[in-house]
Amino acid sequence: MSLKHTGLQVVTANRLRQGDVVYLTDGGSWSPHLNESRASADKAVVEAMLAKAAEDVAARLVVAPYAFEVVEIDGILQPLSTRETIRAAGPTVRADYRSTPPDPKQQVKAA
Amino acid sequence: MYRYDEFDLAFVKQRVKQFRGQVERRLSGELSEDEFKPLRLMNGLYLQLHAYMLRVAVPYGTLSSRQLRKLAAIARKYDRGYGHFTTRQNIQYNWPKLVDVPDILEELATVEMHAIQTSGNCIRNVTADHFAGAAGDEIEDPRVYGEIIRQWSSLHPEFSFLPRKFKIAVTGAPNDRAAVRFHDIGLQIRRNAAGDVGFEVIVGGGLGRTPYIGVTIREFLPKQHLLSYLEAILRVYNQLGRRDNIYKARIKILVQQTGAEAFRDLVEDEWLQIKDGALTLPAEEIQRIEAYFAPPAFETLEANQPAFEARRFEDRAFARWVRSNVTPHKAPGYACVTISLKPEGEAPGDASAEQMEVVADLAERLSSDEIRVSHEQNLVLPHVRLTDLAEVWEALEANGLGTPNAGLVSDIIACPGLDYCNLANARSIPVAQRITQRFSDLKRQHEIGDLKIKISGCINACGHHHVGHIGILGVDKKGEEFYQITLGGSADQNAAIGKIIGPAFSYDEVVDAVDSVVATYLEQRREGERFNDTLARIGHAPFKEKLYAAA
Amino acid sequence: MPLLKDGKLVEDSWTPLAEGAEATPEGGVIVTLEQWQAGRERLRGHNGRLGLRLKSDQSPAAIADDLGHFDLIALEFPRFGDGRAYSHARLLRERYGFKGELRAVGNVLRDQLLFMLRCGFDAFEIANENAVEAWREAVAEIDLFYQPTGSSGPTLGVLRRTAGPGTR
Numbered sequence: 131m132s133l134k135h136t137g138l139q140v141v142t143a144n145r146l147r148q149g150d151v152v153y154l155t156d157g158g159s160w161s162p163h164l165n166e167s168r169a170s171a172d173k174a175v176v177e178a179m180l181a182k183a184a185e186d187v188a189a190r191l192v193v194a195p196y197a198f199e200v201v202e203i204d205g206i207l208q209p210l211s212t213r214e215t216i217r218a219a220g221p222t223v224r225a226d227y228r229s230t231p232p233d234p235k236q237q238v239k240a241a
Numbered sequence: 242m243y244r245y246d247e248f249d250l251a252f253v254k255q256r257v258k259q260f261r262g263q264v265e266r267r268l269s270g271e272l273s274e275d276e277f278k279p280l281r282l283m284n285g286l287y288l289q290l291h292a293y294m295l296r297v298a299v300p301y302g303t304l305s306s307r308q309l310r311k312l313a314a315i316a317r318k319y320d321r322g323y324g325h326f327t328t329r330q331n332i333q334y335n336w337p338k339l340v341d342v343p344d345i346l347e348e349l350a351t352v353e354m355h356a357i358q359t360s361g362n363c364i365r366n367v368t369a370d371h372f373a374g375a376a377g378d379e380i381e382d383p384r385v386y387g388e389i390i391r392q393w394s395s396l397h398p399e400f401s402f403l404p405r406k407f408k409i410a411v412t413g414a415p416n417d418r419a420a421v422r423f424h425d426i427g428l429q430i431r432r433n434a435a436g437d438v439g440f441e442v443i444v445g446g447g448l449g450r451t452p453y454i455g456v457t458i459r460e461f462l463p464k465q466h467l468l469s470y471l472e473a474i475l476r477v478y479n480q481l482g483r484r485d486n487i488y489k490a491r492i493k494i495l496v497q498q499t500g501a502e503a504f505r506d507l508v509e510d511e512w513l514q515i516k517d518g519a520l521t522l523p524a525e526e527i528q529r530i531e532a533y534f535a536p537p538a539f540e541t542l543e544a545n546q547p548a549f550e551a552r553r554f555e556d557r558a559f560a561r562w563v564r565s566n567v568t569p570h571k572a573p574g575y576a577c578v579t580i581s582l583k584p585e586g587e588a589p590g591d592a593s594a595e596q597m598e599v600v601a602d603l604a605e606r607l608s609s610d611e612i613r614v615s616h617e618q619n620l621v622l623p624h625v626r627l628t629d630l631a632e633v634w635e636a637l638e639a640n641g642l643g644t645p646n647a648g649l650v651s652d653i654i655a656c657p658g659l660d661y662c663n664l665a666n667a668r669s670i671p672v673a674q675r676i677t678q679r680f681s682d683l684k685r686q687h688e689i690g691d692l693k694i695k696i697s698g699c700i701n702a703c704g705h706h707h708v709g710h711i712g713i714l715g716v717d718k719k720g721e722e723f724y725q726i727t728l729g730g731s732a733d734q735n736a737a738i739g740k741i742i743g744p745a746f747s748y749d750e751v752v753d754a755v756d757s758v759v760a761t762y763l764e765q766r767r768e769g770e771r772f773n774d775t776l777a778r779i780g781h782a783p784f785k786e787k788l789y790a791a792a
Numbered sequence: 793m794p795l796l797k798d799g800k801l802v803e804d805s806w807t808p809l810a811e812g813a814e815a816t817p818e819g820g821v822i823v824t825l826e827q828w829q830a831g832r833e834r835l836r837g838h839n840g841r842l843g844l845r846l847k848s849d850q851s852p853a854a855i856a857d858d859l860g861h862f863d864l865i866a867l868e869f870p871r872f873g874d875g876r877a878y879s880h881a882r883l884l885r886e887r888y889g890f891k892g893e894l895r896a897v898g899n900v901l902r903d904q905l906l907f908m909l910r911c912g913f914d915a916f917e918i919a920n921e922n923a924v925e926a927w928r929e930a931v932a933e934i935d936l937f938y939q940p941t942g943s944s945g946p947t948l949g950v951l952r953r954t955a956g957p958g959t960r
Contacts (some may be wrong), residue, residue: 143627144292146267146268146339147338148292148340149288149291149293149337149338149339151290151292164676165245167512174602186540190269190270193288194274194288210720212659212668212720212722213290213665216660217290218661220663221272221291221660221670221673222660223674224588248936249937252934252936252938253936255933255934256934258933262869262929262933263903279872279873280903287926362873362875393938393939394938395938396937397908398878398906398907398908398937398941399875399879399911400878400906401879401881401908402873402874402878403875427957476879479875479876479878480851480876480880484848486875519940520939520940627943676838740909779942
């Protein structure tokens with residue numbers, strides 16, 4: 131997983147047993163809320179986060195971890211890509227299909 | 242329909258137990274994700290954008306009410322209360338938990354269902370005409386052979402690690418409703434000059450990145466040779482299909498690169514070695530399977546049913562639904578009903594658990610306990626008396642299932658797209674929803690007539706956009722969702738791959754673009770001309786002119 | 793690599809012929825297809841048993857006429873997903889009548905054992921520590937099959953098979 135970007139990155143994965151989307155937090159735990167994730171523009175820090183994620187893969191907590199870019203706007207983390215926006219908020223097609231209750235602090239880029 | 246016997250039931254139970262063991266070994270760490278992934282794929286379990294996704298097999302699209310009720314119960318108990326019917330006649334659940342999947346499979350086994358081989362590089366669900374056993378133009382019920390092929394291909398030890406997925410479709414009528422020319426192997430039931438029934442064997446069709454129309458490698462294959470011939474094709478493919486590049490690994494690439502004639506020779510040479518061997522189908526075996534697909538005991542009825550005709554005359558909404566969603570049946574006094582899963586503004590092909598139960602009840606009472614899933618993401622009640630149509634319609638209407646749009650512009654096929662799928666570049670469902678809203682005037686839809694729009698969220702073409710009259714392909718242009726439009730595709734016996742009309746349209750522009758294409762068609766068409774006919778006559782130019790007219 | 797044969801871990805009494813080696817060792821020696829094709833005459837005079845190792849893209853048709861020289865054929869599985877050797881195994885057993893040891897080497901996972909067995913393999917290089925236990929579980933998991941493999945002759949009626957020992 132080469133880190134080409136110099137912007138802010140977070141690390142995400144899916145929980146192995148349940149499959150839901152989670153984000154790596156400051157404390158090293160996994161949260162369903164993007165806004166609780168640890169974001170860093172420091173390449174070494176992101177590499178360390180990915181290494182922690184790899185440990186949690188081996189510990190059978192999560193699968194398929196990777197880093198992606200976000201921006202911070204008014205203290206809220208927003209993904210740069212449509213894919214990660216949808217992944218964070220749930221399918222755009224019906225509100226009742228969301229996987230976790232919407233985070234009131236989370237602003238999602240308008241569809 | 243086919244009923245499991247002890248052998249089938251025991252087989253599925255063993256498979257469930259085996260998968261349970263595999264999940265346990267994954268959770269205990271004995272199996273890594275890399276090792277587990279091909280195993281879970283062979284049981285139809287994907288890891289998608291938001292969650293795991295489980296694809297349950299619906300062999301040749303046929304369900305009993307008992308099975309459909311179980312699918313509803315699973316949606317309710319283990320998922321978010323709905324399921325999605327796919328372009329290969331299967332059902333997908335979008336939110337199962339890995340730890341629940343062995344239990345889900347065990348529950349499916351109690352109604353003779355499973356998720357075996359709905360994913361992975363193996364032989365997938367065999368699909369067939371959704372009007373099989375009911376259509377008047379049918380030579381023989383293709384599901385008989387769908388079942389025979391299903392059994393032969395289940396956990397086939399030689400063909401479980403193919404270069405890529407393998408899809409087979411069978412059709413029993415000259416009007417091909419199963420898109421056999423766009424499958425890895427397509428089988429068209431035919432009668433030869435002597436009146437015997439056999440198969441035209443078509444190989445190397447497919448959509449995806451490089452769409453091809455399949456090539457006929459054998460005009461007439463007698464029934465008893467069906468499995469040996471398929472085995473020969475698969476053996477050639479397993480050995481010679483490319484293993485270095487997943488985008489060039491389907492059999493269509495092998496056929497194109499080898500050349501159709503040379504490919505046929507390879508197959509026929511292999512077949513000569515094994516024909517008349519252990520895979521020969523004895524007539525008794527075919528008859529044994531045929532017995533399961535014997536049509537229900539239809540009443541002897543008049544073709545003309547006054548009560549039905551009267552209702553149709555008085556009730557315009559009912560008449561409109563009959564016009565689009567009811568298809569003639571081979572038995573007089575009966576009809577096939579298409580249940581639209583494309584209501585305005587909803588995700589195409591989705592059905593809630595409650596809706597599934599309504600359909601199951603109707604099927605049990607009024608359709609000889611049979612439901613079909615069509616590859617166009619609708620459901621079908623294949624055997625409904627004309628005199629029962631009004632009751633069926635009222636129940637459907639009351640449950641959001643009565644949209645009179647089968648085959649019309651709002652009967653859109655769409656893949657899950659970027660809302661659900663890891664592979665997607667763009668969303669497809671919201672585009673479908675917005676198109677249905679643009680064309681919400683049903684009168685206008687009926688005026689437009691048959692028009693197939695198909696939307697794919699990426700080049701893998703799971704929405705079959707190549708074979709839409711209007712095809713829409715979602716692409717990613719510098720992080721934005723854009724949509725290419727193709728025209729003139731067709732999945733039936735007049736197989737054709739759509740051609741791109743011009744530069745792509747943005748997410749905001751694409752619905753106007755579709756509106757423009759339809760408007761051109763309406764302006765230019767002559768009496769009785771369907772969309773592809775008009776396109777063939779006038780070409781792309783008038784469409785392009787209106788589409789790209791200076792804003 | 794532990795070698796699993798007849799449900800037991802056994803000593804591997806075979807040695808691969810070293811690259812470019814002139815003299816062939818005594819005992820059982822395994823050659824590659826290239827070595828065989830380059831040194832056929834000399835190798836036929838070998839004192840001990842001869843084995844052949846084929847890559848997944850090497851069809852057994854290339855050596856169909858030479859099978860009488862080999863007591864062992866090893867077929868490679870370079871990746872879990874590369875399934876060519878399943879076809880090669882069936883061809884060796886059912887088309888060319890090979891009766892010697894047919895060994896699966898490379899990426900052999902427990903979950904493939906049953907498929908391999910049914911295609912005619914009878915020896916497996918398996919990386920799992922609990923190879924014997926894994927084997928026993930793997931072959932017991934499913935004992936019903938829908939397709940005939942092996943040279944079982946024309947079927948009457950049903951295609952299905954119920955497992956017997958060394959089932960095909």
